[in-house]
Amino acid sequence: MKAKHPKRIAVLGSTGSIGKNTLKIAAMYPDKFKVLSIAARSSINLLEAQIRAFKPKVAAVFDEEAAKKLRKKNLCVEILSGNEGVIRAATLKDADMVVSAIVGSAGLMPTFEAIRAGKDIALATKEALVMAGEIVMAEARKKGVKIIPVDSEHSAIFQCINGRDTEEIQKIILTASGGAFLRKDVSELKKVTPEDALKHPNWSMGRKITIDSATLMNKGLEVIEAHYLFNLPLKKIDVVIHPQSIVHSMVEFVDGSILAQMSEPDMRGPICYALSYPARLKKVLKPLRMPEIKELTFEKPDIKKFPCLGLAYDALREGGTMPAVLNAANEVAVEAFLNKRIPFTKVYYVVARLMEKHRPLKYGSINEVIEISNLAKVKAEEIVRSC
């Protein structure tokens, strides 16, 4: 690929874990990438530093109050605010690619608008596909935009498929580290603290996803994401626990041959791959020294111990608005757990309760999904209060 100019990128969620790593990579390869816009929810101190370092044309702050404070700093950049501001940062005319890395359901609309504007997407915000996969993928096909996954698992699968026909795929196998509590007895899970849950064995990630990793809900969301991203039915998507987080996922082809992608667990790998696809940048990751790897092991996920994974399967089977409701309830429940309002095991309870109450509907637009999601959050909050 010959890029005539550096790839001009918009980074949505620039102050989160993926956003920060994306900017690190942009700083490492200034001839390859130019940061055109950045957007964050409210962390204006970090955002200010990023503005000074990367000199984007536009910065957006979702939180209006925070935006006001930032404007007072008189930085040489246009500071937008609110949902509209984030969407403008996501749809700048000159941008070649949007890194969609806003945590949670807030990332759906900006991602969708970026696709509508014809931007290629480096997708970390799995919620865009979990909540509204059908509409999002249909829009991407319509506009001919590429959606390149940033999740390590989906990046692995994307690398293994490498343009091969979906017909050749027997199944994909998502690996999961198993999270912080893989070896804990189910009886101990009631008493674990957010601090315990945030100790991920292999990956350094944001708080929300680290808790999702401990409940295995993250893997459930990834199954839904994979379903839409790779256009595969649920029965062709397996999950396997792989505690070493070296094999990031696998693809089994119809003949029984499996391709697996491996590397050190380092998010710069998939981020860089999404940014530079189809090219690969040099020396992004510390190379694996195979003889230094003691062993790679695989085991079945324990759905009884980690029932959130089962909920995600249920949500995908039921379809319609159910995955969005699952996701909304989980966001509220995880936040409540992080704030020590509910114990770890009640995350499942909150999501399961809400799903029981929800009759899944077909949805016709992104706005409809967002409304359902917001309503689900209110109801989930009620369940949290009743816990």
Next chain:
Amino acid sequence: MKAKHPKRIAVLGSTGSIGKNTLKIAAMYPDKFKVLSIAARSSINLLEAQIRAFKPKVAAVFDEEAAKKLRKKNLCVEILSGNEGVIRAATLKDADMVVSAIVGSAGLMPTFEAIRAGKDIALATKEALVMAGEIVMAEARKKGVKIIPVDSEHSAIFQCINGRDTEEIQKIILTASGGAFLRKDVSELKKVTPEDALKHPNWSMGRKITIDSATLMNKGLEVIEAHYLFNLPLKKIDVVIHPQSIVHSMVEFVDGSILAQMSEPDMRGPICYALSYPARLKKVLKPLRMPEIKELTFEKPDIKKFPCLGLAYDALREGGTMPAVLNAANEVAVEAFLNKRIPFTKVYYVVARLMEKHRPLKYGSINEVIEISNLAKVKAEEIVRSC
């Protein structure tokens, strides 16, 4: 890929392990493959059964006496003989693909002639590349024929590369089971018998290659094969011991990401892939159940204990006719070991001694290489006698 007719194949070495498996596959997929010709050295009983089962147009027997015996059977097939007969079987006008599976240096000329005749090659006879890689690959490029590897390791690498640019490859990593004596102490190796060496832990293969696996010479020959097949320098080719034979080889890309190909150890996988490339046939291999795999481990090869691997590196570094001499000496030495004329550890000795004496030359033709190889065999036999 829409094949208008079944792919018409010539099977050279039809009575060997790869040849028999190829015919099994042809029998399983009669709509996909038609066996046009078969060729063997001297096993006429099996060849007769194959002629009756597959009704090829042509059968060739290298051994003239054996051919005479077979002709007396009055089978409805043209029976050719000698080197010329095998070459005719390899170059039939109607053949789409030649499965090159003659064991050892005898496979070089028929393979080369098949390439000259513009046939795609499913290559199991690694000697064609070990002995004369430069000329063979140059001819393949000139004729625009595909050389699809049948060795499980090279098939793995071929599948991982999947058309990507060589520039993207940081290195390839060939896996080796370690053979029958991986855990034996070096002091015990003097006393091992051919029967011990033929007990390969994972793969069911021919006798020659099973001994080569026990000495690690097989991996050395594969390094040389990979060098020519994938056009990579020696420093970009690693070897790692992987006792479970599940990961068949790996490719590390410039960004540090690794792709690995995995399956049950079953030669029908790579054979089928080569035959049907770029399509994949369905349900060729028993699918791997990842959670049933206890562990995958990797370790450095012990070149002191298995010095034949080092000899292959030396031969490739010296270049010219040296790999052909290495290969010729090894063929004689392995045969001598199988006939209990020399102990296991003397295989290395015979090859090393002959390589010391040989001054590598540039070669200009296949005939020149074959002459050097034949001469080397005579000299190797002398060394065997002096052991």
